[in-house]
Amino acid sequence: MKTLTDYLRTTIIGGLLFLFPIVLVLIPLSKVTAPVRKLAESIALRIGVENFAGLAIGTLLEIFIFLAGAFVVGLLAHTAPAQAFLRWLRAGIAAVLPKFSLMEELAQSFDKDAASTPVVLAPSDAGWILGIMVE
Numbered sequence: 576m577k578t579l580t581d582y583l584r585t586t587i588i589g590g591l592l593f594l595f596p597i598v599l600v601l602i603p604l605s606k607v608t609a610p611v612r613k614l615a616e617s618i619a620l621r622i623g624v625e626n627f628a629g630l631a632i633g634t635l636l637e638i639f640i641f642l643a644g645a646f647v648v649g650l651l652a653h654t655a656p657a658q659a660f661l662r663w664l665r666a667g668i669a670a671v672l673p674k675f676s677l678m679e680e681l682a683q684s685f686d687k688d689a690a691s692t693p694v695v696l697a698p699s700d701a702g703w704i705l706g707i708m709v710e
Contacts, residue, residue: 592702611640 615636619625624632651657697706 596703608637611637611644615640 612633616633618636619632622632695706695708696703
């Protein structure tokens with residue numbers, strides 16, 4: 576009986592740990608998609624076309640708006656204020672997670688262009704770990 580309860584407990588905890596990062600992404604994403612969906616649907620109503628090639632125009636417009644937004648944010652990411660914000664963010668993360676700065680220094684020792692070797696969170700059997708992205 577004890578092994579069954581241990582199995583159930585570890586399975587539930589493992590499931591929660593698996594779902595946590597997914598929920599952490601989906602909640603803010605759902606907050607962003609609601610206004611974009613309303614905008615896309617209002618544009619689709621003004622166009623007067625319900626579907627195109629079997630796909631709803633609202634859905635196609637929503638995808639287009641997200642891609643256009645990603646493009647604009649990508650352009651802004653190359654600006655000096657955005658780079659300064661990223662440096663500030665990294666300094667804050669390094670203060671909270673000392674291992675992060677250690678991993679960055681390790682990446683710099685392997686690669687002279689450390690900007691192309693980012694420190695990332697990687698899933699493992701034991702949970703999330705800091706790692707260096709190569710290839």
